[in-house]
Amino acid sequence: xxxxxxxxxxxxxxxxxxxxxxxxxxxxxGAEVIKIERxxxxxxxxxxxxxxxxxxxxxxDAAGNDTSEAAYFLSANRGxxxxxxxxxxxxxxxxxxxxxxxxxxxxxxxxxxxLKKYGLDYASLAAINPGLVYxxxxxxxxxxxxxxxxxxxxxxxxxxxxxxxxxxxxDLPGGGPQKVGVAVADLMTGMYSSxxxxxxxxxxxxxxxxxxxxxxxxxxxVAMLANMNMNYLTSGASPQRxxxxxxxxxxxxxxxxxxxxxxxxxxxxxxxxxxxxxxGRPELATDARFASNPQRVRNRDALIPLLAAMVxxxxxxxxxxxxxxxxxxxxxxxxxxxxxxxPQVVARGMRIDLAHPVAGSVPLVRNPIIFSGTPLxxxxxxxxxxxxxxxxxRSLNYTDAEIAQLRSTHIL
Numbered sequence: 001x002x003x004x005x006x007x008x009x010x011x012x013x014x015x016x017x018x019x020x021x022x023x024x025x026x027x028x029x030g031a032e033v034i035k036i037e038r039x040x041x042x043x044x045x046x047x048x049x050x051x052x053x054x055x056x057x058x059x060x061d062a063a064g065n066d067t068s069e070a071a072y073f074l075s076a077n078r079g080x081x082x083x084x085x086x087x088x089x090x091x092x093x094x095x096x097x098x099x100x101x102x103x104x105x106x107x108x109x110x111x112x113x114x115l116k117k118y119g120l121d122y123a124s125l126a127a128i129n130p131g132l133v134y135x136x137x138x139x140x141x142x143x144x145x146x147x148x149x150x151x152x153x154x155x156x157x158x159x160x161x162x163x164x165x166x167x168x169x170x171d172l173p174g175g176g177p178q179k180v181g182v183a184v185a186d187l188m189t190g191m192y193s194s195x196x197x198x199x200x201x202x203x204x205x206x207x208x209x210x211x212x213x214x215x216x217x218x219x220x221x222v223a224m225l226a227n228m229n230m231n232y233l234t235s236g237a238s239p240q241r242x243x244x245x246x247x248x249x250x251x252x253x254x255x256x257x258x259x260x261x262x263x264x265x266x267x268x269x270x271x272x273x274x275x276x277x278x279x280g281r282p283e284l285a286t287d288a289r290f291a292s293n294p295q296r297v298r299n300r301d302a303l304i305p306l307l308a309a310m311v312x313x314x315x316x317x318x319x320x321x322x323x324x325x326x327x328x329x330x331x332x333x334x335x336x337x338x339x340x341x342x343p344q345v346v347a348r349g350m351r352i353d354l355a356h357p358v359a360g361s362v363p364l365v366r367n368p369i370i371f372s373g374t375p376l377x378x379x380x381x382x383x384x385x386x387x388x389x390x391x392x393x394r395s396l397n398y399t400d401a402e403i404a405q406l407r408s409t410h411i412l
Contacts, residue, residue, distance in 0.1 A: 002030055002374060002375060002376065002377040003028065003029040003030025003031075003371070003374055003375075003376045003377070004029055004030060004371065004374040005026060005029040005030040005031040006030040006031070006032075008026065008030075008031040008032070008104045008105065008201065009031065009032045009034075009102060009103045009104050009105070010023060010026050010027070010031050010032065010033040010034070010103065010104065010105040010106075010107065011034055011036070011096070011099050011100055011103040011105065011106045011107070012033050012034065012035045012036065012080065012107045013036050013087075013096070013106065013107060013108040013109075013110070013115075013120075014107045014108055014109040014137060015037075015049045015050055015051070015109065016049070016050055016051055016109070016186070017051070017076055017153070017183055017186040017187065017190065018109060018137050018185075018186040018187070018189040018190045018193070018215075018217065019107045019108065019109040019137050019190065019193070020035075020049070020051075020076040020077055020190070021076050021186065021187055021189075021190025021191070022107055022135070022137070022189075022190040022191075022193040022194045022197065023035065023076075023077075023080060023107055024076050024077060024078055024079060024080070024190075025190065025191070025194040025367065026105070026194060026197065027078065027079030027080055027380075028078070028079060028367040028369075028376055028378070029367075029369070029376065030374070030376070031105075032081070033079060033080040033081065034080070034081045034083055034099060034103075034388070034392055035049075035077065035080040035081065035082050035083065035383070036083055036084075036085050036087065036096065037049050037082055037083070037084050037085070037385060037386065038084065038085075038086070039084040039085065039086055039386070039410060039411070039412055040084070040385070040386075042410060047084065047385060048082075048084070048385040048386075049073055049077070051070060051072040051073040051076070052068070052069070052070055052073045052385060053070060054070050054072040054073065055070035055071060055072065056070075056071075057070075057071045058070055058071065059071065059074060059356070059358070059359045059362055060359060061358060061359045061360060062359070062360045067358045067359050068358075069356075069358065069359065069362075069382070069384075073382060074362060074364065074381075074382045075364075075365075077382040077383065078354075078364055078378065078380065078381060078382050079378070079380045080380070080382070080383055081380075081383060081387070081388035081391070081392060082383035082384065082385055082386055082387045082388055082389070083095075083386065083388055083389045083392050083393075083412075084385060084386035084389050084412050085389075085411065085412060086410065086411050086412075087118055087120065088118065089409075089411055091406060091409070091411045092411050093118050093119055093120060095393065095396070095411075096120055097119075097120070097125065097128065098396045099392075099396065100120075100125045100128065100129055100132060101128050101129050102129075103129070103132065104131070104132070104133060104201065104210075105132070105133045105134075105135065105197055105201070106122075106125060106132060106133070106134045106135065107135050107137070107193070107197075108120075108134075108135070108136055108137070109136070109137040109138065110136075111138065111148070111150065112136075112138055112141075112142055112147045112148055113148075122134040122136070122212045126210065126212075129210070130208075130209050130210065131204055131208065131209060131210045132210040133197055133200040133201055133204065133210040133211060133213065134210065134211075134212050134213065135193050135196060135197055135200075135213040135215060136212070136213065136214055136215065137189060137190075137193055137215045137216075137217075138151060138215070138216055138217070139151010139152065139155075139156060139216065139217050139218060140216050140217070140218050141214055141215075141216030141218070141219060142214045142216075143214075146218075151216075151217045151218065153183035153184070153185045153186045153217065154179055154183075156185040156217045156218055156221050157179050157180060157184070157185055157221065158177070158179075159218060159221075160185065160217075160218055160221030160222050160225075161221070161222065161225055161228075162179075162180065162184070162185070162221060162225065163177040163178060163179055164177065164238065164239075164240075164241070165225075165228055165239050165240070165241055165242070165247075166178045166179065166180060166241065167241045167243070168241065168243040169240070169241055169242060169243050170240070170241060172243065175241065175243075176241075177241070178241075184224075185217045185218075185220060185221045186217065188220050188221070188224050189215055189216075189217050189220045192215060192220050192223075193213070193215045196213045196215065197213065200213060227247075227248065228247070231247065231248070244263075245300075245304075246265070248297065249265070249266065249267060249293060249297075250266075250293065250296035250297050250300050250303065250304070251264055251265075251266055251272070251275070251296070251303070251304065251307055252264070252265040252266060252267070253265075253304075254333065255307065255308055255311040255312075256308065256311065256312060257311050257312060257314055257315060257316045257318075257319055258312060258313065258314055258315045258316075258318075259315045259316055260315075260316045260332075260333075261316070261332075261333050262311070262316050262319050262320065262330055262331070262332060262333075263330060263331050263332075263333065264311070264319070264323065264328065264329070264330045265329040265330070266328060266329070267329065268293070269285075269291070269292055269293060271327070271328050271329070272285060272290075272293075272296070273285035274323075274326040274327065274328050275323065275326070275328050276310075277326070278319075278322045278323055278326050278328070279307075279310040279311065279313070279314075280310070280313075281306070281310050284303070284306060284307070284310075289302060289303070290303050316332060320332065349366060350365055350366055350368075351363060351364070351365060351366075352364050352365070352366045352378050354378060354379070354380070354381040355381065356381045357381075357384060357387075358384065362381045362382070364378070364381070366378065386412070389412050390403055393406075393412075
């Protein structure tokens with residue numbers, strides 16, 4: 001695999017989504033990522049990253065039958081090597097220490113303090129590798145009254161304010177709090193974590209030393225509310241749910257047209273005027289109540305019914321064609337089937353298909369980053385559980401006899 005990080009080795013002790021998402025981003029950019037997973041339990045048969053069982057749906061083989069590879073796991077683990085290891089045992093801890101000694105980065109999302117009892121905390125591993133960048137991801141961080149709590153994306157979306165501004169208006173049918181359709185706190189934490197890791201690696205080139213990174217889902221959820229945070233901090237009033245409408249721009253929302261729905265977003269007064277012109281209501285752009293965006297925001301309740309009636313007069317296709325000619329931002333609300341069939345998405349090659357040892361091939365979504373000098377290449381699909389265990393242990397100078405002993409004692 002090519003990319004700008006081919007010189008970086010990552011030891012990924014994380015599970016579920018935030019940490020694995022960070023690890024996948026680093027793998028996409030060329031880093032060697034070794035993912036440590038729980039061995040198969042001899043009694044229950046379970047093992048590996050929790051998300052391996054988060055299905056259906058599961059990847060299908062060439063005959064159309066379900067494999068054991070859950071779609072959820074496949075979404076966040078491309079490009080990694082899977083090693084099964086019981087890190088609660090001294091023999092497993094020794095393997096981790098050997099891996100950490102040669103690694104640049106460690107990712108982990110265990111509960112605060114849990115890895116210290118195994119001797120796998122930052123202080124312990126930095127003692128044998130001072131250049132190590134060690135990124136801990138938890139729900140609430142390493143400090144504060146909630147540090148020992150488990151954190152889950154859905155709960156964080158509620159606690160961090162996101163659900164207070166997501167969903168239909170409380171005074172309309174269907175009003176009330178809504179979570180976002182994907183685990184956005186997890187995903188954004190993975191993104192912030194990857195930025196932090198890269199910054200720490202850049203710092204290491206100047207200092208020669210690694211450092212510890214404390215990432216919390218709640219911190220990220222609060223930070224990512226952006227303009228909504230500032231709406232509150234500057235006004236003292238908590239923003240409310242606005243449904244499919246923008247709190248600071250009018251009109252910038254979903255409208256019902258003659259045969260469906262369309263999103264129309266006017267970012268300035270000129271675009272708004274062209275929108276009104278396309279709808280045959282140019283007077284709505286010169287009315288003093290609606291001539292500027294601040295006035296439209298103040299008079300939203302008077303304006304939107306007028307615009308809604310105007311939009312209902314034409315089909316979705318007619319509106320999109322007319323507004324694109326006028327340079328007014330607009331677009332449909334696509335299903336994922338329509339999204340992946342969209343000519344722009346197809347032209348950008350967002351879907352990729354990689355060879356898979358069980359299913360024959362696996363469809364995936366490429367990393368959206370495009371480098372001119374170090375283009376990304378995708379050759380390694382999400383690994384099978386323990387697929388690379390023996391290969392990695394041999395690279396650490398374990399003998400076949402030692403590997404067999406570790407297997408016989410269920411360390412692997």
